[in-house]
Amino acid sequence: MNSIIKNTALALGLVFGLGAVPFAMASGDAAAGKAKAAQCAACHGADGNSLSPAFPKIAGLGEKYLYKQLQDIKGTPDGEKARDIPQMIGQLDNFNDQDLQDIAAYFASQPMQLTGSTAFPVMLNSGDSVDSLILGRKLFRAGNKETGVPACMGCHSPTGQGNAPAGYPRLSGQYPEYIEAQLKAFRAGTRANDGEIRTMRTVAKQLSDAEIKAVANYIAGLTD
Numbered sequence: 001m002n003s004i005i006k007n008t009a010l011a012l013g014l015v016f017g018l019g020a021v022p023f024a025m026a027s028g029d030a031a032a033g034k035a036k037a038a039q040c041a042a043c044h045g046a047d048g049n050s051l052s053p054a055f056p057k058i059a060g061l062g063e064k065y066l067y068k069q070l071q072d073i074k075g076t077p078d079g080e081k082a083r084d085i086p087q088m089i090g091q092l093d094n095f096n097d098q099d100l101q102d103i104a105a106y107f108a109s110q111p112m113q114l115t116g117s118t119a120f121p122v123m124l125n126s127g128d129s130v131d132s133l134i135l136g137r138k139l140f141r142a143g144n145k146e147t148g149v150p151a152c153m154g155c156h157s158p159t160g161q162g163n164a165p166a167g168y169p170r171l172s173g174q175y176p177e178y179i180e181a182q183l184k185a186f187r188a189g190t191r192a193n194d195g196e197i198r199t200m201r202t203v204a205k206q207l208s209d210a211e212i213k214a215v216a217n218y219i220a221g222l223t224d
Helices: 002-010 030-044 063-074 098-110 132-142 176-187 199-204 208-219
Strands: 120-122 127-130
Touching: 002 120, 030 098, 063 098, 120 132, 120 208, 132 176, 132 208, 176 199
Parallel strands: none
Antiparallel strands: 120 127
8 A cells, every 4th residue: 555655646747757856946037937938939829828739738837847847958058958859959048047937937827728638439458448538537546556557646636737836747738649749758768857766757658558548638628
């Protein structure tokens, strides 16, 4: 039982790149960040609600989480990056650390628009076809004890609102396609900015394609 509780506490740090490893708490100015975030609007929308699943919604994800992602994407002066996103190459080069904090504060202050879930069947590895919403709900709320997958809500709350002070992002309302892509990236190891204890990579490697699609779809429809 203790191991189950411990695993749940580490749970899906999902969309993602959760900071199981401590980092400096952001202290940004949302008003200043609004002007600095103008160039982000083309992909992410002026308020952080992108119009395409090709680009994640970043509204309301939490200041601490967003600040960490911006740091990881920008990288160090010697060019080392914890998170490599081709579309973001050069986008943050002219921003200093305070700029990143301000941008994080601005987008964190914006409400995320709900994407919504859809009902469709998914095929398990056993060959059985199940309702994606039923499977997704089970994984999000209870995990999968047989494969050691903890409940997502352990870190992201029962409503998917996340835990902003701890750096766990909001998941509810995000595009399911984006959540699915990030879980598969963690599983493949092509995204690895989840800290030294590898929270997301450890969880994602136990998820099948069907489970990933189902939980991503369920999450997209969670409401407050």
